[in-house]
Amino acid sequence: MSSQPSKDLETFPNPRPGRDYTIRIRMPEFTCLCPKTGKPDFAELLLEYVPNDKCVELKALKMYIWSFRDEGAFHEDVTNQMLDALVAATQPKFMRLSADFKVRGGIYTLVVAEHRDPAWTAPAPVVLP
Numbered sequence: 001m002s003s004q005p006s007k008d009l010e011t012f013p014n015p016r017p018g019r020d021y022t023i024r025i026r027m028p029e030f031t032c033l034c035p036k037t038g039k040p041d042f043a044e045l046l047l048e049y050v051p052n053d054k055c056v057e058l059k060a061l062k063m064y065i066w067s068f069r070d071e072g073a074f075h076e077d078v079t080n081q082m083l084d085a086l087v088a089a090t091q092p093k094f095m096r097l098s099a100d101f102k103v104r105g106g107i108y109t110l111v112v113a114e115h116r117d118p119a120w121t122a123p124a125p126v127v128l129p
Helices: 058-066 075-090
Strands: 011-013 023-033 040-050 054-056 094-104 107-116
Touching: 023 058, 040 075, 054 058, 054 075, 058 075, 075 094, 075 107
Parallel strands: none
Antiparallel strands: 011 054, 023 040, 040 094, 094 107
């Protein structure tokens, strides 16, 4: 197999550092293991961020997400762990990671974790007539 799971998050320079813009990445095939039962948990991840100087490279992100497949993790912890690693790698102005876990025992879990650079102010929303 040419690709392997990896905890390395590669980045590349933001091509438009003078403009605030949002990158949204949907990852519908996240899996990890329940730390209590060892059974698989499935989630759709949505990463939204306003880059500063760096953007996350997509293949590296794919390999990073894949690296959790055989690890036991509580939904709340794995979401925050991923956000922490992504923030450390990219140092964004703003980042939100939403993890929408599929039903398990009749329960759905949605975990949303955010990071905001204290020096950044979000632009005012534009309201069109």
